[in-house]
Amino acid sequence: MNKPIKLTQPHLSTLQNQAYFIRDKLIDAHIIYKSDIDEDKWLLIFAKSLNHQDWEQLKFSAKNGNPSEDQIIFSEQTIVPIALKLKSVLGRPDLDTEALLCILYNACTDSELKAMGETADSIPPLPQAPNSYILELGPNFKYANKLLEWLWPINCMSVSRIQKLYNEHIKKARKGLSRAEVKERHLDVYPKSGIQVETIIEELVNGDYCKFSDNGKSVVITERGHHYMASRLTDDFDEEWQQWWGEFQHHFNRIPYKYIDDNWNQYIHLFSKNLSPEQAAYELQWGSCYKEAHEEVKFAIKAQLDLNIDELSNKRIILFAPSVFLTPELISLPVTDIQFDIEAPSWAIPDSSFKTKRFWPNKRYVAPYLRNTPSYKGWYAVIPDDLETDVTYFEITYCWSSKSGAFKTIRHSMAYHLQKNSKSPIDWLYGNASPSDEYSFNSVYCLTHGKPISQDEMLELDRIQSGIRSLEINKSHVLIEEERYLIASNSYECVYILT
Numbered sequence: 001m002n003k004p005i006k007l008t009q010p011h012l013s014t015l016q017n018q019a020y021f022i023r024d025k026l027i028d029a030h031i032i033y034k035s036d037i038d039e040d041k042w043l044l045i046f047a048k049s050l051n052h053q054d055w056e057q058l059k060f061s062a063k064n065g066n067p068s069e070d071q072i073i074f075s076e077q078t079i080v081p082i083a084l085k086l087k088s089v090l091g092r093p094d095l096d097t098e099a100l101l102c103i104l105y106n107a108c109t110d111s112e113l114k115a116m117g118e119t120a121d122s123i124p125p126l127p128q129a130p131n132s133y134i135l136e137l138g139p140n141f142k143y144a145n146k147l148l149e150w151l152w153p154i155n156c157m158s159v160s161r162i163q164k165l166y167n168e169h170i171k172k173a174r175k176g177l178s179r180a181e182v183k184e185r186h187l188d189v190y191p192k193s194g195i196q197v198e199t200i201i202e203e204l205v206n207g208d209y210c211k212f213s214d215n216g217k218s219v220v221i222t223e224r225g226h227h228y229m230a231s232r233l234t235d236d237f238d239e240e241w242q243q244w245w246g247e248f249q250h251h252f253n254r255i256p257y258k259y260i261d262d263n264w265n266q267y268i269h270l271f272s273k274n275l276s277p278e279q280a281a282y283e284l285q286w287g288s289c290y291k292e293a294h295e296e297v298k299f300a301i302k303a304q305l306d307l308n309i310d311e312l313s314n315k316r317i318i319l320f321a322p323s324v325f326l327t328p329e330l331i332s333l334p335v336t337d338i339q340f341d342i343e344a345p346s347w348a349i350p351d352s353s354f355k356t357k358r359f360w361p362n363k364r365y366v367a368p369y370l371r372n373t374p375s376y377k378g379w380y381a382v383i384p385d386d387l388e389t390d391v392t393y394f395e396i397t398y399c400w401s402s403k404s405g406a407f408k409t410i411r412h413s414m415a416y417h418l419q420k421n422s423k424s425p426i427d428w429l430y431g432n433a434s435p436s437d438e439y440s441f442n443s444v445y446c447l448t449h450g451k452p453i454s455q456d457e458m459l460e461l462d463r464i465q466s467g468i469r470s471l472e473i474n475k476s477h478v479l480i481e482e483e484r485y486l487i488a489s490n491s492y493e494c495v496y497i498l499t
Contacts, residue, residue, distance in 0.1 A: 003426060004051040005078060009062045011071040018073075018107045019046040025103045030129040031095060049086035074112045079104055080422040084262060091237060091245040093230055093264035099127040136228050141203040142186045143195050148209055148221070152229045153269045156213070156220045163197045226265065233272040244277055251281035257490040258284065259424045290492040297429070297491035300376040304350070307382075309491055312428060316385055318486075319431030319494065320348070321378035322398040322412070323367040324440040330406060331363045337403045340368040344396040350379045360499065364446075365439065377497060383418065383430070392418050400440055408477050412440040415483040427488035437466065437496075442478055 007015060023042045026032045037045065043055040050073070052058040074082065083100045087093075105113075105123040113119060139145055150166060151157065157165075170189045174182050188194045201219055204210040209225035212218070221229075234241040248267065252258060260267075270280035286294070298309050301317065322340075326333070338356045342349065352370040359367050359377050367377045384391050393416065400410040421427040441447065447463050458464060464471070470481035 004058075004061060005073060005082075007058075007062050007073060008071060011073075012059060012062050014071070014109065015073060016043070018109075019043060021107045022046070022103055025106065025126055026100075028129060029099065029103075029127040031099065031127075032090070045086070045089050048089045049082050051085065072109075072112050072115050074104060074108045074116075076116050077420055077422070077425050079116075081259075081425055084260060084423060088249065088260040091242045093268065094227060094237070096127075097262060102127055136224075136231065138228055138232065139203060139207050139209055141200065141207075143189065143200050144203045144207070144209070146186055147197070147200045148204055148225060148229065151210075151219070152221060152225070153265070155265070156218060158214075158218045159198070159201065159216070162201065162219060163191070166197050167191050230264065230268050233268050241271065244271055247277035248280050251278050252284065255281065255285055257424065257427065257492050258286075262423075286492050289495050289498060293493070293495045293498055294491040296376070296497055297494050300373065301380050303373045303376070304352075304370060304380050305382060314385065316383040316418070316428050316430065316488070317380055318348075318383055318416075318418075319378055319380055319429065319497070320396070321367065321431060321497070322438065322440065323365050323377075324400045324410065324442070325446045326364050326366065326407060326441075327443050327445050328364065330442075333402070333406050335366060337406060338366055339401045339403060341399045342396060343399065345391075345394055347384050347391075348381045348394070348396055350381065352379075378431075398440060400442075407442040408473075408475075410440050410442055410478045410480070412480040412482065414438070415481075417483070417485045419485060419487050421488045424488075424490075427490045429489050429491055429494060430486040431494075438482070438484065439463075440478075440480060444473060 019042065020039065023032070023037065023039070023046075027034050047053070047055040047058040050058065052061065079101065083097055083104055087095045087097060087100060102124040103126060105118070106126050108116075108118075108123075110120075113123065139148065147162075147166060150169060151162065167189065170187055173185075174187045177185070177187070182188050186195075189197065189200070191197075201210065204225070205212060205219075208222055209228065210219050211222050213220045231237070245267075248271075249260070252260070266284070267280070270283060275283065297319075301307050301309055305317075307315070307317075324338075335356045335358060340354045340356050342354075350370055352372040354368045355371050355374070356366050356368050357374070358365065368379075369375075369377055370379050373379075395413060395415050398410075398412040398414065400407075400412070416430075418430055441463075444458075447458070447461055467482045467484050468480060469483055470479070472479040
């Protein structure tokens with residue numbers, strides 16, 4: 001689900017020249033071959049990488065473009081998604097993304113480079129054609145092929161678990177076969193005799209298809225192992241794979257806020273299981289909890305901001321979801337005694353007033369909600385985004401206090417940096433609603449669970465490491481200063497709001 005990149009008629013010839021330049025450099029680097037992709041076919045591929053149906057549809061779109069718009073196609077926000085989409089349209093998981101990005105940077109106009117803070121001298125050089133080629137035939141040890149194929153979808157597993165599960169897998173595969181058939185199919189793998197799992201693992205490690213990790217306790221498939229399996233299962237990305245992949249993308253692109261990941265193992269695995277493209281896309285649909293999160297975000301934004309998330313256009317929205325983690329003796333403190341307020345930019349301040357509530361089973365956590373929308377933790381705000389106020393950094397202070405003085409006043413100053421998702425530029429939702437992540441606290445006890453620790457040990461605590469820059473606790477107040485980088489996400493991935 002990606003919007004077509006806009007362009008205008010005057011820029012069309014420049015874009016076409018850029019497209020041909022990219023094709024030529026891919027051919028020069030032996031990444032694609034001239035005989036496989038002529039210029040017309042390439043224009044179709046290039047148009048699809050810009051999220052257009054084909055080159056004719058792209059030209060039609062350009063005729064209706066606004067001539068006053070700045071003609072920058074490759075930018076900090078688009079160059080990585082374009083590279084990943086181009087790789088996806090080509091159906092080549094083995095294509096080096098970094099090499100492709102180098103070519104795209106070299107195809108940029110001076111205006112595009114300037115907008116990215118680059119010059120012709122600062123961009124990476126073009127990739128060169130390799131001087132030699134290696135024919136990958138796979139492990140020499142036939143038993144290793146079977147274990148590698150079994151482990152490949154999982155990627156990493158402890159040695160002890162491999163021994164247990166793979167022996168069970170092979171035992172089932174031997175059922176009903178004669179001794180000769182077992183030997184012929186390399187199924188004579190046993191826990192204490194014949195070929196043993198540890199011997200096969202050693203062969204895979206020696207061949208650089210796998211490597212040991214966790215001090216030899218686990219096995220991980222290497223880059224060579226992944227490349228070999230991907231090539232073998234797709235028959236070197238043959239026509240059958242290309243046809244399946246094209247149809248799969250058609251179905252997959254209908255799933256909202258899903259994009260082709262840079263690691264294609266899961267897609268190749270689904271292909272190897274003989275699933276149809278439609279069945280494979282269905283396997284990757286958002287699960288029920290993600291759909292539930294989407295619905296909650298949808299209704300909350302409608303209730304609080306009177307906006308439909310399907311019609312947000314270019315708006316960015318942030319979910320503020322602060323919480324406080326109190327010491328155990330305050331577990332029965334009435335929420336009416338717990339007050340919450342904020343010091344923030346005007347755009348982040350909601351119209352409704354705050355109340356507090358214990359939303360979680362752990363009653364030590366308390367969170368604010370808006371008086372007019374009591375079902376939803378926290379609140380949503382539209383982030384200003386225009387020529388004068390394109391907000392990428394702001395500060396907000398969460399203020400917690402007790403009417404009765406049951407706990408110290410807490411001032412939790414948050415500094416937020418907002419970053420777009422380079423892989424999915426259409427993502428629009430910022431924030432984190434997990435109670436265990438950005439919580440305020442009224443005592444060191446909340447971090448140490450009452451255990452005496454040194455200052456050095458305190459600095460190593462996860463909560464401190466997560467972004468706290470300064471902490472002051474005295475008899476009257478708690479002052480917390482924290483800094484966070486928030487990457488744009490979407491309503492489906494906001495599953496923490498369900499906890």
